[in-house]
Amino acid sequence: MKLFLDTANLDEIRRGAAWGIVDGVTTNPSLIAREGVPIEERIAAICDLVDGDVSAEVVATSADEMVREGRGLARIHRNVVVKLPLIPDGIRACSLLSKDGIRTNVTLCFSAAQALLAAKAGAYIVSPFVGRLDDIGSSGIGLIRDIAGLYSSAGFPTRILAASLRSPMHVVESAKAGAHIATMPFKVLEALFEHPLTQKGLDQFLRDHASALAAAAR
Secondary structure, three states, X not given: OEEEEEOOOHHHHHHHHHOOOOOEEEOOHHHHHHHOOOHHHHHHHXXXXXXXXXXXXXXXXXXXXXXXXXXXXXXXXXXXXXXXXOOHHHHHHHHHHHHOOOOEEEEEEOOHHHHHHHHHOOOOEEEEEHHHHHHOOOOXXXXXXXXXXXXXXXXXXXXXXXXXXXXHHHHHHHHHXXXXXEEEOHHHHHHOOOOHHHHHHHHHHHHHHHHHHHHHHO
16 A cells, blocks of 8 residues: 655655655645645645655536646646545536546545446545544445445555544555545654653663663673
8 A cells, every 4th residue: 555645745745755654745735835835836846755656636616627627737737636626516526527538536435336437427535534534423434335345346546545644543444445536644654663662672672772882881
């Protein structure tokens, strides 16, 4: 499974990329607004840091405007994936852009029926929101599993990107359920490293090494 960062912060992307484990980035207008820079400028900067898919979201709500905006975003860099909302106009825009050879990420997916529509429209990626479903008492991981089964049975090539991941457990369970990609905030990526026994073991190794050096010096 590929690991993406869900951020528009360049420092976070640089840190994640330096570990050699970040395969791409997802953004949205809210994340870019926090950075206080134009969308096109920030997307170009992200593409310079990560050699992988970078999702850039449209803000239009009509199909024609989404297509126009999506074509402009796709021209920024070859790695840009145009992010579209899973509404009727978004699905129409997905179909039109896909026929032009422009890769799309259909986002705000909350049901297998919606995921079916995205795949039929030629989406490169569909983004089910795990955490937001959990928030309302539904199973986000269950949705990942349902979509994976549906796509496998129907032979759809659309990639499943697990979004709205709040914990390492979400990441691991998404992988087990069949997601091809997991996107997460930087703090969740950091948390994947963490286990108290890892730090405890390292501390013990370092103490033992220091003791051995001290003994050798006597």
